[in-house]
Amino acid sequence: xxxxxxxxxxxxxxxxxxxxxxxxxxxxxxxxxxxxxxxxxxxxxxxxxxxxxxxxxxxxxxxxxxxxxxxxxxxxxxxxxxxxxxxxxxxxxxxxxxxxxxxxxxxxxxxxxxxxxxxxxxxxxxxxxxxxxxxxxxxxxxxxxxxxxxxxxxxxxxxxxxxxxxxxxxxxxxxxxxxxxxxxxxxxxxxxxxxxxxxxxxxxxxxxxxxxxxxxxxxxxxxxxxxxxxxxxxxxxxxxxxxxxxxxxxxxxxxxxxxxxxxxxxxxxxxxxxxxxxxxxxxxxxxxxxxxxxxxxxxxxxxxxxxxxxxxxxxxxxxxxxxxxxxxxxxxxxxxxxxxxxxxxxxxxxx
Numbered sequence: 001x002x003x004x005x006x007x008x009x010x011x012x013x014x015x016x017x018x019x020x021x022x023x024x025x026x027x028x029x030x031x032x033x034x035x036x037x038x039x040x041x042x043x044x045x046x047x048x049x050x051x052x053x054x055x056x057x058x059x060x061x062x063x064x065x066x067x068x069x070x071x072x073x074x075x076x077x078x079x080x081x082x083x084x085x086x087x088x089x090x091x092x093x094x095x096x097x098x099x100x101x102x103x104x105x106x107x108x109x110x111x112x113x114x115x116x117x118x119x120x121x122x123x124x125x126x127x128x129x130x131x132x133x134x135x136x137x138x139x140x141x142x143x144x145x146x147x148x149x150x151x152x153x154x155x156x157x158x159x160x161x162x163x164x165x166x167x168x169x170x171x172x173x174x175x176x177x178x179x180x181x182x183x184x185x186x187x188x189x190x191x192x193x194x195x196x197x198x199x200x201x202x203x204x205x206x207x208x209x210x211x212x213x214x215x216x217x218x219x220x221x222x223x224x225x226x227x228x229x230x231x232x233x234x235x236x237x238x239x240x241x242x243x244x245x246x247x248x249x250x251x252x253x254x255x256x257x258x259x260x261x262x263x264x265x266x267x268x269x270x271x272x273x274x275x276x277x278x279x280x281x282x283x284x285x286x287x288x289x290x291x292x293x294x295x296x297x298x299x300x301x302x303x304x305x306x307x308x309x310x311x312x313x314x315x316x317x318x319x320x321x322x323x324x325x326x327x328x329x330x331x332x333x334x335x336x337x338x339x340x341x342x343x344x345x346x347x348x349x350x351x
Contacts, residue, residue, distance in 0.1 A: 002348055003344075003345050003348050003349060003350055004067070004345070004350075005067060006060075006063050006064060006067060009059075009062075009063035009066070009067075010055050010059050010060055010063050012165075013055060013056055013059045013165060014053040014054070014055045014165075015053060015054045015055075015147065015163045015164050015165050016040075016050040016052075016053055016147055017040045017050060017051070017052040017053065017054060017147060017148075017149045017162075017163065018039065018040055018050065018146065018147035018148065019037065019038070019039050019040055019146070019147065019148045019149070020037065020038055020040055020148070020149050020150075020151070021034045021036075021037045021148060021149070021150050021151070022034065022035055022036040022037065022150075022151045022153070023035060023150070023151070023152050023153065024152075024153040024303065025152070025153075025154070026154070026155060027154055027155060027156075027197065027198070029200075030200075031200075032152060032200050040052055040149075052149075054149075054162045054163060054164055054170060056164065056170075077096070077100075077102065080096050080097070080098070080100075081096065081097045081116075082094050082095070082096060082097075082111065082116045082117055082120075083095050083096060083097045083116075084120055085107065085116070085117050085120035085121055085230070086120075087228045087229050087230075088103075090105065090271075090273075091103045091104060091105060091229070091273075092104055092105070092106060092107035092228075092229035092230060092273060094107060094117070104273075105229065105271060105272050105273040106229055106230070106231065106262070106272050106273035106278075107229060107230050107231075108230075108231050108232075108233055108258060109121075109230060109231070109232045109233070109236045110233050110234050110236060110251075110255075111236055112234075112235045112236060113220065113235045113236070113239045115232065115235075115236035117230060117232075117236070118222060118232055118236050121227040121228075121230050122227065123222050123223060123224050123227055123232070124222075124223045125220045125221060125222050125223065126220065126221055126223060127218055127219050127220030127221060127239070128218065128219060129216060129217070129218040130216075130217040130218060130219070130241065130300070131176060131177050132156070132157050132174050132175060132176060132177060132180070132216075132217045132300075132304075133174075133175055133176075133177050133180035133181065133184075133214050133215065133216050133217060134172065134173070134174055134214065134215050134216075134217050134242055135171075135172075135173040135174075135175060135180060135183070135184065135212060135213070135214045136170065136171065136172050136173070136212070136213050136214075137170075137171050137173075137195075137208065137210055137211065137212040137213070138164065138168060138169070138170050138171070138208075138209045138210030139168065139169055139171060139195065139206050139207065139208060139209055139210075140167055140168050140206070140207040140208075140209045141167055141168070141169060141199075141203035141204055141205070141206055141207075142167070142203065142204025142205040142206075143167070143202075143203045143204040144167055145161070145163040145167070145169055145203060146163075147163050148163065149161065149162050149163060150202070152198060152200075153303040154198065155304065156174065156175050156176045156179060156304065157173075157174025157175060157176070157243075157300065157303075157304050158172075158174050158242075158243050158300075158303065159171070159172075159173050159174070159198045160172045160173070160245065161199070161202075161203075162245070167203075168209055169203070171195065172242055172245065173198070174217065174241075174242065174243070174300075177216070180214060181214075184212065184214050188208055191208070191212065192206050192207070192208065217241060217242070218239060219239060219240060219241060219293055219296075219297055220238065220239045221237075221238050221239075221289070221290060221293055222236070222237045222238065224282070225237050225281065225282040225285060225286050226275075226278040226279065226281065226282045228275075229273040229278075230278075231258060231278055231281055231282075233251060233254035233255055233258055234250075234251035234254055234255070235247070235251070237254060237285070237289065238250065238289040238290075238292075238293055240289075240292055240293045240296045240297075241293075241296040241297055241299075241300045243296050243299050243300050243303075244295075244296055244299070246292060246296070250288075250289055250292055252346065253285065253288065253342075253343065253346060254285055254289075255345075256342075256343035256344070256345035256346050256351075257281055257284045257285050257343045258281055259343070259345060259351055260343045260344055260345070260351035261277060261278075261280050261281045261284070262277075263351040264351070265277045284341065284343075
């Protein structure tokens with residue numbers, strides 16, 4: 001965000017996550033002891049004061065759109081939706097629903113889980129649904145959150161409280177499908193009662209500060225990340241469980257790698273849509289996102305079990321990690337996206 005000039009426009013709405021706390025308990029537990037916690041400080045590792053910020057999506061989108069609109073080399077076509085995709089000898093051609101066609105040496109599909117361009121190019125996906133739904137909302141609370149993010153591992157799935165500026169937090173909530181649909185049909189007061197049950201009174205009285213949204217959870221991976229003059233990024237390439245909150249960060253890694261590949265190809269005079277250029281992007285990103293999807297799927301399965309022996313094993317494991325600073329530093333650097341072969345943009349450098 002700093003490298004592309006966006007950070008100054010969102011910094012005042014970016015809440016630093018100063019500490020992360022993890023619990024693992026039943027829904028009716030009167031006390032939720034913190035089994036694993038760490039200060040989210042990267043100063044010793046990267047000279048950075050914090051490893052993560054929570055930014056409201058409307059502010060981030062507005063900053064990105066304003067920056068794109070002010071860039072002379074970017075033409076924004078709106079409203080527009082892709083109807084078909086075809087490839088010529090030297091160009092990718094996208095036909096829009098209105099009948100117009102856009103042509104370029106390379107098309108980058110960033111059009112979500114149900115990507116029209118991915119389907120039109122014939123790229124298949126592998127994946128499966130979870131018997132869970134995701135619920136998200138913003139709440140106001142009586143007490144100050146202190147910049148602490150909390151991940152409650154409950155039997156139906158993780159319940160995360162992510163701090164926002166002021167006495168507000170974003171809630172991302174994984175619930176069993178049947179129970180989640182029941183909860184979404186409740187009125188606001190009953191919905192707040194369900195929230196309070198999961199908060200455990202941690203932040204005092206609660207009040208809704210935004211609309212509620214829900215969606216079915218699933219995982220998918222594209223069988224290929226590239227086709228002839230086409231590359232997939234973000235949810236078009238991979239959709240992961242929100243258990244670690246890394247979906248957006250994985251997409252940032254895709255975009256940063258794609259940008260670097262295009263920049264390097266342009267400097268050397270290569271065709272940016274050629275297979276040699278795109279294969280570098282696929283090698284760079286496919287294994288990382290496959291590993292992430294598998295890890296998040298395994299974490300969800302492991303923590304969504306109510307078996308007492310398994311719960312005891314989880315508690316022992318989390319407490320052991322809590323006692324080893326080196327292991328906790330590994331968690332911080334992984335969550336901050338500082339592991340693996342990093343594109344230059346993710347290191348704050350222009351490619």
